[in-house]
Amino acid sequence: MGWINREKSFVAEVKCQTPHFEGHWDCAEILLDGPGQERRKSVEWLTVTNYAEGERHLFQFDCFYDEKGYAGYDIRSYTYGQGRRFNSIGQRFGFSSGGYIALSPLKPTPEMLWQPYIFADGQPQPILEVLKNGRLDNVRIETRHGRTLKPYKRYDAHRSWYCYVNDESGPAMELTLHIQQLGKEHNDDH
Template sequence: MTTYLQHLSFLASIACTSPGYRGRVEASELKPVRPGGNPFQPGEVLPNQTGWVTATDFPLSPQPFWFGCFRHADGSLGYEIRRWARHEAYHNYRLDLSQNSYVGLYAPGSEPLAHWWMGDVQFNGFTVEPGLHSRMHLLANRKKPLRAHTRRQVRDHWYCFLNAENGDVLEFTLDIQSVGEERR
């Protein structure tokens, strides 16, 4: 059984700050757009919302995520993380791992999935307060740091999938906008 802790829950955007992977965390893959369908003509790049969580250097507005804090029966804390983008696809969907450890967005269930944890690079906790929190790790199942996997270049921009098993371990900055968020 878990207990919701509103005073430790918050809304925040997430930026990836690791060298070679500086960008925003989003739920979009980048797709080239070719004018007139001509593959040899220069074109634009547009984000295509998917159910996979990515890091990208494409200039997107900061995507808010809800971090709901829960205390487990053993006294440990965990977070359920949900995409918080009203009027957009995957609003209120929660982050979870696929069978092959990719981070995806899934419809919320009746029980919280509070197995995410975050802390600084020394794996200490952090104080939940508004503002920037740098050099953070996000861990799945309380022990697996998120990694960059399958980096893809699309014209002048890139994106990579977030994974908990393969790739370079990533550091993040959380930009906490508000604390004390109600349970979603």
């Protein structure tokens, strides 16, 4: 499929800035666990939540090149801790049969690569040109077929909520990346 460009690969916390869906990426549902008590339940889906307890989930973005040049990013769960109940080693984001973004054990293929863009003056620019450690605003992530990721169907718990991510229904997901490791060999906590 190509090769990974480590200099353009990174680990980041991902925040959603889309109105009514302000939160962060996770792989968890938020459930009521008694009156006024909430807890995270790990799932094999990409979710957005405003759940505030514990560390934020991190995601690994591996930049792939092929014989034509830049091909896109393979996105994986980077954080295994935080009470996760399943083994996510080698799990990548792909589409479920229902159109949601799910972790799957598939090897990366060109169809599974994602296209992150920075929007400046309303125009998309490949994220490769502006990568840096720290905060990147106005990011959208598209499929290889040009469909933007979207938050879908918000579920309220007590003080917190979560929603799933798809590419068909909902508003375009406006993201902020908090890049913590740029251009390093990634040693996750698996």
